[in-house]
Amino acid sequence: MTPTLQDRQDIANLMTGWIHRDLADWDGLRELFHPDGRIEVTWFEGPAGDFVDASARMGASDFRTKHLITAPVVTFSADGTRAVSETNAVIIGENVRLELGANGHNRFIDRIERREGVWRIVDRKSVYDFASFTFPAGLVEVDKAALAAxxxxxxxxxxxxxxxxxxxxxxxxxxxxxxxxxxxQSAHDWLEWKDEA
Structure with missing residues (x-):
């Protein structure tokens, strides 16, 4: 089955839908994932539903985040029911109490599946490219030994x-x-249904 422009748009919407996290729209964030979806990022690994709940707790803390998301590069399975996307993102974080921030550049590697006509994420992992500190209110001392870990x-x-x-x-x-x-490689194997063998 040949992917349509609508398929590509639906997947792009899943990627930019990460804005729901920044806006504390937890129901909207939950809708990006299939019920059995999973996610692995620096601070959380596990079911996507639990990630949404943990994100809500983070949102109520002194730590704030914003994500800038680019258009994804998408590869579809031969039967058109699975896709893998790689999406550049910038994670902007700040602890308002500590007056310390950081920018992290990463790529999300997503496994996406169409079920009953609806594309949603089944697995999200992150690859990190580089990161740097920001100092919103002036320089703050950083523990270099802890950073080196x-x-x-x-x-x-x-x-x-x-x-x-x-x-x-x-x-x-x-x-x-x-x-x-x-x-x-694992995502490519999944795309070719090798995980089912």
Whole structure:
């Protein structure tokens, strides 16, 4: 089945639909995922529904985020029911109490499935390219030893999450890493239904 322009638009809408998170529209955010959807990002791994609930708790804290999302690069399965997209994003975070912020550049690797005519995300993972601190009210001291515990590609973002009470518990994929290659190969295999073999 050949993908239509509508299929591509529906998937693009899922990507830009991340604005629901920034606007604290938790029902809208939940609708981006199939009920069995999962997500893995620096501060959360697990069911997408639990991620939405955790995002609501984050939204009520001193930590604020905004996401700038680009158009996705989408590849469809031969039967047109699955797609994998790679989408550039900028994560802008700030802890208003600590007056410390960070910008993180990442790419979302999404597995997307059309069920009963509706495209939704079934799996979202993130690959981190680089990050830097921002200082909204002037320079703030950063613990360089604590920062060094994280890969440079997302160190500033992870540090900010950690001091805000949302710890990063493991190493995540960075540009050119073995983890990135594994994520992409696994997504490609899923697209070709090799996960069903």
């Amino acid at each position: 994280y890969p440079r590609e997302y160190g500033a973002l992870a540090y900010l999450l950690d001091v805000s009470g949302f710890p990063v518990q493991r190493v995540f994929a960075t540009k050119g890493s073995d983890l990135e290659r594994t994520i992409k």
